Amino acid sequence: MADFAFKVKTVEPITLLSKSERKRKLMECGYNPFGLKSRDVYIDLHTDSGTGALSQDQWAALMLGDEAYSGSRSFDELAKSVETVFGYTKFIPTHQGRGAEKILYPLLVKKLKEGRGHHQQDKKSVFISNFHFDTTAAHVELTGALALNCVIREAYDTQTEHPFKGNMDTGKLKAEINERGADCVAGIIMTVTCNSMGGQPVSMQNMKDVYEIAKHYDIPVIIDSARFAENAYFIKQREAGYGDKSIQTIVTEMYQYGDMMTLSAKKDPMVNIGGILAIRDDMDLYRQVEMMCIVNEGFVSYGGLAGRDIQCLAVGLLEAVDENYLRARIRQVEHFGRLLKEAGIPIQTPVGGHAIFIDAGAMLPHIPAHQFPGQALANELYLEGGVRCAEIGSFLLGRDPETGEQKESECELTRLAIPRRVYSNEQLEYVVDVLTRIKAKAETIPGYDFEYEPALLRHFLARLLPIT
Structure with a gap:
């Protein structure tokens, strides 16, 4: 059965900034993609929450x-x-x-x-x-x-x-x-x-x-x-x-x-x-x-x-709960995951429904958990290709509320969340190309430390600095 559950009726323009502009934008927001302006993002895979396209x-x-x-x-x-x-x-x-x-x-x-x-x-x-x-x-x-x-x-x-x-x-x-x-x-x-x-x-x-x-x-x-x-x-x-x-x-x-x-x-x-x-x-x-x-x-x-x-x-x-929609939705994510695996990008398997989760700990083994490899990879995706995504690992976990010690996740992940009914397969294939380029220079990517750290839900507002 074909996976075509809808056709496009409205479009929104997007722009890819130059690499030097992307570097400046990321530095200005404290190396935290939450602080980026949407107009400065080319492919936005930050979240699938509230970012889908409405039906007629x-x-x-x-x-x-x-x-x-x-x-x-x-x-x-x-x-x-x-x-x-x-x-x-x-x-x-x-x-x-x-x-x-x-x-x-x-x-x-x-x-x-x-x-x-x-x-x-x-x-x-x-x-x-x-x-x-x-x-x-x-x-x-x-x-x-x-x-x-x-x-x-x-x-x-x-x-x-x-x-x-x-x-x-x-x-x-x-x-x-x-x-x-x-x-x-x-x-x-x-x-x-x-x-x-x-x-x-x-x-x-x-x-x-x-x-x-x-x-x-x-x-x-x-x-x-x-x-x-x-x-x-x-x-x-x-x-x-x-x-x-x-x-x-x-x-x-x-x-x-x-x-x-x-x-x-x-x-x-x-x-x-x-x-x-x-x-x-x-x-x-x-x-x-x-x-x-x-x-x-x-x-x-x-x-x-x-x-x-x-x-x-x-x-x-x-x-x-429409099965035709769900089939198209999940098969698109599966297609994206299959291309990433073919490119040698380590991901959580089997592929889930709403996102691809890259194993940033495996992709950036030189970055320890307390320097947030998932966040480092998210920042590199924006620097290399204008792609915004999110860390799901030690940075998100935060600190133990009783001891103040940094929690360490057993999985350091970078999430590429797919908005519903928004991006084409070709746009996701562009993201695969960006990750392939990043993989080739993975050992040059730095870890991060805090410039500013809120006490609660820090990943939304924290400011970071690359560790040189």
Whole structure:
């Protein structure tokens, strides 16, 4: 079957600056691609979050947005889509995924502590995930809790072929619960797909096994859902018994193995802004969520979004589970990964759904973890070809909140995130050419140290200097 799921209707011009201009721009922003202006970037693979192209139906939906403060028709349309796709009826929209995290995680810690005796109030709370992403870990740590990761060992070996490298290590999960005590675990977070490990999917069996463990210990399960549809596609392709099932059927089953969900709608639902926080059964928690939504985001029927964006999201959720779109999307990423492997670029395998993750530690073995090889490679991609991307490694992990010591990632990765319905294969082939040139001079690339380091989520605002 052909991979053509859409045709181009609108174009945006891009410009490649000269190499001397790129060098100056990178120096001015403190060798941190977050500080680059989009007009100075040629191919922007920094993130797939909010950077996708809207469909004609989404553009039409924007014109139908109901901007009523409460009782909005657009909210009613979104409610229908949320119930259709996830099977949840109690939800709030938020301005983006981190808005949902900011509301939910403090409430879960509060609920956990209220269930303890007074003599246990000072016990440290934890959240356990297959692997927390940056903002999730930050919101966990802001509550005073610890963010613990229990992804399977195979995820750390980029050259190992495993169909579900995002899976939770259930043995390690049970060990962590037993060691710390179930009354210290505020929640188990299943991240689908697992971004920090290379956009790797979680199997349905693993989601089911984790949910059974959680129910045994009476711990809530939160599904971090940014790329839920891509995860469902991989289940269909790779897990026995699902090949003949529709994406929607698979998604419906996935969400039976969670008690609540957070969603950055800027990923799979293909909108430029928006998020969702949904609760399956816990009415008391949902009422607290509603109150905190009003305080932090806005009234419960708009959650910090314009009515037009809510209407657009209602359409995007349904488009996200369209198998023709997903096939085209993931096959493009697979094609990109295949070309990189042929060029000798070490990448996380098998290729994930939303991005290619280069093993920067393997490509730049002369740069130690504390000098951030993933960031060094990201900077070199901009210098060599005007390509913007992101580090996923020790630079992103930051410091231990208790000791202040630098955390060292077991995988030093550079992420090339592919915006949805934006770039052609030819543009991605240009990126392969840039990386091939970088590989030929890899030993000349320097590591980096801090000029300025924020205390939290430092990779967004830090300024760096090359180590000479």
